[in-house]
Amino acid sequence: MSRIVITGGVVLTADDDSPVLRDVDVVIEDDTIVSIAPGAETTGAEVIDASGSIVMPGLIDTHLHAWEYGWRGTVMRKNGPVDYMKLLFQTSAGYSPQDVHDSIVGAGLETIANGVTGVLDFMHGATGTAEHTDAAVEAYRVTGQRALLEIGALRANSASDEDFSQSRAARIADVARLRDATRDDGLIDVGTALITPRPGPLWEMFVADVTESREIGARMTFHANEVGEFREMERSGLLGSDIVPSHGNRASRHELKALAEHGVVLSVSPHTEINSGKSPGVFIRAVEQGVKVAISIDTPPSIMPLSEFAQLTQLWASVTTFDRLDAREGGRYELDFDLDPQSFTLEDAVQAATVNGAVALGYDNLGRIAPGQLADVIVVRPTDAIALRDPAAYVVRATPHASEVSEVIIGGTVRKRGGRLVAADSIDIPAMNARSQERVLAMIEDR
Numbered sequence: 514m515s516r517i518v519i520t521g522g523v524v525l526t527a528d529d530d531s532p533v534l535r536d537v538d539v540v541i542e543d544d545t546i547v548s549i550a551p552g553a554e555t556t557g558a559e560v561i562d563a564s565g566s567i568v569m570p571g572l573i574d575t576h577l578h579a580w581e582y583g584w585r586g587t588v589m590r591k592n593g594p595v596d597y598m599k600l601l602f603q604t605s606a607g608y609s610p611q612d613v614h615d616s617i618v619g620a621g622l623e624t625i626a627n628g629v630t631g632v633l634d635f636m637h638g639a640t641g642t643a644e645h646t647d648a649a650v651e652a653y654r655v656t657g658q659r660a661l662l663e664i665g666a667l668r669a670n671s672a673s674d675e676d677f678s679q680s681r682a683a684r685i686a687d688v689a690r691l692r693d694a695t696r697d698d699g700l701i702d703v704g705t706a707l708i709t710p711r712p713g714p715l716w717e718m719f720v721a722d723v724t725e726s727r728e729i730g731a732r733m734t735f736h737a738n739e740v741g742e743f744r745e746m747e748r749s750g751l752l753g754s755d756i757v758p759s760h761g762n763r764a765s766r767h768e769l770k771a772l773a774e775h776g777v778v779l780s781v782s783p784h785t786e787i788n789s790g791k792s793p794g795v796f797i798r799a800v801e802q803g804v805k806v807a808i809s810i811d812t813p814p815s816i817m818p819l820s821e822f823a824q825l826t827q828l829w830a831s832v833t834t835f836d837r838l839d840a841r842e843g844g845r846y847e848l849d850f851d852l853d854p855q856s857f858t859l860e861d862a863v864q865a866a867t868v869n870g871a872v873a874l875g876y877d878n879l880g881r882i883a884p885g886q887l888a889d890v891i892v893v894r895p896t897d898a899i900a901l902r903d904p905a906a907y908v909v910r911a912t913p914h915a916s917e918v919s920e921v922i923i924g925g926t927v928r929k930r931g932g933r934l935v936a937a938d939s940i941d942i943p944a945m946n947a948r949s950q951e952r953v954l955a956m957i958e959d960r
């Protein structure tokens with residue numbers, strides 16, 4: 514049995530009852546948190562001295578296209594020289610299994626460095642052969658990140674309905690194969706990135722995608738960007754807690770209520786919602802209807818660094834902006850917090866990035882620091898000790914840098930220790946990243 518004792522930290526639990534605990538030690542045995550109490554026995558244990566630090570659940574990213582990591586930095590501008598959609602098809606067709614592997618390892622290590630212990634990976638490209646999807650699974654074995662890898666079917670512009678229908682169905686068979694192959698990988702689950710539901714023949718294919726995924730027990734996700742899609746899903750009996758939609762900006766109040774009733778977790782990507790002007794207001798609207806909301810980084814090529822803390826900071830800014838605008842437009846400024854209670858607290862924000870993300874990944878024993886929870890735990894050593902007075906405010910509003918994330922533990926295994934990625938000892942990370950970047954740049958030039 515392995516035993517880790519994290520001593521002396523300020524514990525941000527993500528628990529409703531006691532969000533912050535002080536002067537306690539967190540004890541981990543194998544992959545589980547077993548106790549949080551003062552004066553833990555440290556004999557025979559690995560001791561992590563967390564004095565002056567925040568101990569909290571690892572962050573969970575519920576919508577990340579990790580396979581795009583090799584092309585990061587290429588689409589930082591909305592109307593820049595490289596078009597995102599074109600590059601999506603180009604790299605999807607051009608990627609080798611090695612490119613898939615290197616990109617996912619690169620994204621995994623960068624997100625782990627930033628405290629992300631779990632990810633819902635929406636792999637919507639480079640899924641053409643079993644070698645490609647095997648390479649994705651292998652990449653998660655290398656990084657040791659907890660992953661729900663969801664495999665998508667990308668429709669080339671030239672594909673007929675019939676061709677696409679066949680590649681869609683073949684992809685479900687691959688998901689079933691991968692689910693069998695990963696049955697003993699405690700940290701890896703495989704599911705389906707559903708096709709985007711649109712009226713016409715695509716709707717029939719979407720229904721088939723959901724039905725066939727449920728037959729093999731696969732969890733699902735999809736890009737929810739269309740008007741009325743949740744209503745159609747509700748009418749067709751498709752809504753369920755095994756589907757995690759992302760964005761959902763166009764959902765009506767009625768549709769959001771239906772998501773809440775069906776236990777659907779909605780993944781919101783603050784950077785994407787704000788910067789593409791899709792409507793960051795979905796966040797508050799969803800919360801108001803009782804939807805559990807989780808957050809996500811989304812697109813590695815346009816976001817650097819891959820920090821979920823940065824997403825939390827953006828989320829908080831957008832929530833408070835909408836709250837304040839509401840109050841101002843009602844003529845109630847300076848704010849009166851009796852008339853204008855906050856829609857969302859700092860503790861709610863912490864939960865969005867932790868326990869709600871865990872639910873999105875299909876766990877009911879992950880995302881909090883409490884006995885019996887799986888041991889995905891991070892230690893944040895703030896550069897300024899003032900942070901310890903209000904750790905929730907710090908992690909949500911101050912965007913802790915990767916250099917402040919000193920320890921990352923996933924399933925009881927230390928993946929970052931003393932500020933250093935454990936995997937960095939065996940992988941030449943800069944060389945690997947340079948290689949995948951070079952390959953992608955060559956694909957761009959080939960066009």
Ligand SMILES: [Zn+2]
Nearest residue numbers: 576635736811
């Ligand atoms: Zn996306």
